[in-house]
Amino acid sequence: MLHVLESDQEMLRDTTARFLDDKVPLSRLRKDRDDPAGFAPEYWTNGAELGWTSLLVSEEDDGGSVSGRGAVDLSLIAYEFGRHAAPGPLVDCNVVAAALAGRSGDAQSTVLAGLLDGSLIAACCLGTAPWQCRGEQTITIARDGDDLVIDGAVRPVEAGAQAAWLLVSGHGGTGPTQALVPVDASGLTIMPLRTLDVTRRYAAVTFDKVRVPARHLVGDFGGAADAIARQVDNAAVILAAESVGAMDAAFAMTLDYAFDRYTFGRALASYQALKHRFADLKSWLEASHAIADAAAEAVADSSPLASETASAARAYIGQYGTELVQDCVQLHGGIGVTYEHDLHFFLRRVALDAVLHGTVTDHRRLLAAARIGQEKAA
């Protein structure tokens, strides 16, 4: 998280932090382990009132940021989500809201309005992604008169079973295509999955000749490549900041443990072998803060390096965030792998965040392609 915040940003962060402390303490999350949704509906609508889903949407479209840099503001919320291991589809709802902002169409505006007031949830079905090569796409979208016909499958989809609408990205023959699909469409199967996470829910979504009217297109048929890239950048900003929050929480509790836990008559914190490990973790943590903030700022400012910085944040934090929390487990010893201890909430968080909306490898592929593209252009 940034060292220096504007006072409005600090208030936004602090309000969410206090709300999460109150509504979803870890004791509550333990109890909701088997709850199908993982949170109560009013939790999400109250959160929407705090601005959770409106920061990437401009004021003309009924959203609004606090600083004029929505991605930076949202990264503060995401950081608190990570620090609290909070439930709720923060990534997907924001990504879909930003994708729909400024689009015409009834379905588009209905979904956007529902996302902004928290009354509905929408999920991303990324069946074609910028890092994929030809033949790797898992969803196709075809035109048939005034209809679109969607086939294929995507998994895992966050809050797939809680969503009312899906933003589906698929290969449209001439190029990437996006459309909104209601979850009651015929031919659509949504199957809840088991998951590593105890606070968030995932589903497998299958499309078998699902038909929606062509007016459900988001953007032009075959022309959604840039829009999808922006969505991947937005997801990266949220996921990176969220992971940093989880890393901060895990590191802080491990640092406390190092001072409190004595062995062979000395605190763990007095052993140089462990001090050096903590120093390494601290350097990963600071670098993760730095690159997550750099990504949020670059995306907020639509910098030419926005996508590269966002992917670098995912590639770095995807690797070192998980390593950091795993090392926190190691430094705790046996207690670190118990359900009773709090550490696992953060381990689950970084482990999931590292593989959603592009893995470390996927984002490295994107970075390499960007570099090769820059060389060719030069």
Added chain:
Amino acid sequence: MSGGIESVDDFRLRARAWIKANLGPIQPFDASQNCENDEIEREAVARDRALQRQIWDGGFAGICFPPEYGGLGLTPAHQRAFNEELAGHEFPSRFTVPTFSPCAAVLLEFGTPEQKAAHIPAILKGDEFWVQMLSEPGGGSDVAGATTSAVRDGDDWIINGSKVWTSRAWWADWGLCLARTNWDVPKHQGLTVFALPLHQPGIEIHRIERLSGETEACQEFFTDVRVPDSDRLGPVDGGWTVGSRWMYFERIGHNSPYVTRPVGLTNPEAEGPSAISIARRAGRLDDPVARDLIGEDRTLEIATHALQNRIAQAAASGRGNVDGSAVDRLFRGIARVRRATIEYEIAGPQAAAWTEEEDHASGSTGMRYLMRQVSCIGGGTTEIARNVIAERVLGMPRELSGDKGVPFRDVPRGPKRA
């Protein structure tokens, strides 16, 4: 600005006009101080002296140095403006570090008026190159454990011992030297700093050949070197106070306000060919494994810059711990090591054996790999950075030391022999 100081904008315009009229484009030996052979290096040194003299004659030397010692008495913002205008132009690179900073900076802070009058104008006119003699063969990280001794003899001091890793001492003029003047007090309390001419009887300068074949670093051997007390810098046994500021200026390096250096200068030799160009040369641009490594390399590059900015912003806002720079030092060292490894992996066997024509493209990748640990050793090891982070940033207990509160004479300096 009050007090009649020229505004930064006016200064910038004047600097721009003078630079355009007097300085040519940047030369290869400005970006890298390493020369192909000694003869070329001597030419480069002579040219840097002349260029510094030209800047002095043009009235732009020593922008942040006090006017009473030949400087302009302006602010870091003026220096910054000059450095920005200097972008793309030739400049006397060999004066930047260590002559202007840390050496001249330490002279300004601790020198007597006579010492400053003797050396600061000479430095600004291009007459004196300085080096720093800090490390010793027996102690790398433990700077305060110096054993080079200085013994009082009338109005003089007699210096014996050896200093090492002194960059380019073989052609420099003067050096700062940290020596032990009192063995009966704990180590930090018995040190004194001296200034001495490098080329005089009693000083032997050896070149150290690194495994890459490069020989810029030197080792000096002192045998009964006589230094007048008037060349002592700071109080007797007060050397650690001087040394702490000295090392501060060493850490900030080119960011010191005393350094004139074009902004945005990159060192092609230090950076070497990009991961992409290495992959292209190896015919691996479409190889998914190579692309993964290219992506990892770029990730570390972006993360390094982002962390540097974060730590600078923290320092500027007063929110950061002063020892936060150790986090940057550790990260940079480890990231550079990994990037050198990535480049070697992408290059494959051609970085291990190459033709003369491939020296820059392939040979440098292999050599950077062999020399990769330098980024975790030079300028304070990553192990010391880890101690600093653990103890001063995270507040963990200090390591036990064998020299705390003990007269330096009694500090163990080797294994006990039966």
